[in-house]
Amino acid sequence: MKTLEKLREETLALLEYNCPEEHRGRAADLVEEFADDRIAANVLNEFYSTVPDAEEDAVLDLRLVTRRAGLFLLCAMTAAGKSHLCLASMEEAAILGPLDHGPGDPEILSFFGFADNGEFLAKHAEADRLAQYRPVGMDPALCPVCGAADGEFHVLGCPVETCPWCAGQLTACNCRFEKSGRKSFRGERDIDRFAQLLEKKGRVPFRAADERPGFLEEKPR
Template sequence: MTTKSLTEQLKHIKLLMKYAVPEEYSEEAMEFVQRFETDIIALNIFHAFYSYLPDAKDDAIRRFRIMARKQGTFLICAETIHAQYFYVTTSEQAEYLGSLSEGIWDQEVLDFFGYESRQTFLDKHHDTGKFPEYTPAYMNQALCPVCHTAEGELHFFGCPVEVCPWCGSQLTICNCRFETLGTNLLTGDQQLERLLEKLKEKGRVVFDPKNQNPTYIKDPGQLPEIE
């Protein structure tokens, strides 16, 4: 996401907060948002929360805790004035899952993170204080700076940091994707699906923070978007 996009999202979040945060908590809530002003993972949660207050009453996020993370997807607990709420979030969007009192009902999310059932999740996460506070993902050098996948995991398809398995350069820059499909231009979903199949056949290169962290990225606002 570009610096302009991050700035616009932050501006919109602050506008939403004017109508959502109790006056006595406004300064604290705003300071907490500012801590994550260049972190798209957190900004997506702020936007989702303040756009739709889960319990339909004024509230404010005071802390984030990370419950789980897999392939650039984060399971975050947002601790607020009144309760604790779970969100699944990526660099693209955040989705509300439920409160600590209810747990997570979405079986697809539970399966993705390896929980057998809603009760299994509740048993493990009934005390969220045991889990670490979330810090901006872009500050964690063990994660891909663009799609936030971890060491040994596959990048989001389209991530510009992914390495080409045919030539070893950046997959979104080299010509291998065109040569493999026998075309000069990728124009639709069918071609992208074919490319993904070819990559799987060849063997996609997993994220390696020692060799794949692009040193040209000095500021999170410079991060390219995943198309």
């Protein structure tokens, strides 16, 4: 995975080519604003790498459509007045298409709890009504590393996840080797097999109150 610094540099370099000169300043400001947030940084990098609709444009605003278990649907609003629906994780991002077309893909729709594209559009087709996207690190209800929300499971491999066997740190304790009978994990199959053992035992969901200091104070009273 690229470092945040590398992502930032690359996105700023791409801006020089794929963003109209008159909007470059504001577009660069947005890249800087979200330079420490992997979700937004991945979206912006993907946007200026792929250049949706094959024309220069500038992302001036990011809105949150919805999120679940470390996957985010964002809306990138541009200088040309377009609203692009983007799917992002801590690892990567994809531009799905115009917001008012919806994700279309049944797998994405069902992951986020929509019965179909129609239900998505009824709720989220208007970009102006979407909430501002806030960096994951600034939202006390989210795991700062993987973006899972309070009560959700972490993205597998997140170092914040607690081990259900020993209550230690799942990525650091020895349980993954002891339980799977392997000395090291090689490739997807080992990870999948361990994930099954973990599911069977019962994973420990993210608890913001225990794992994010300050979460309780920031709740509305």
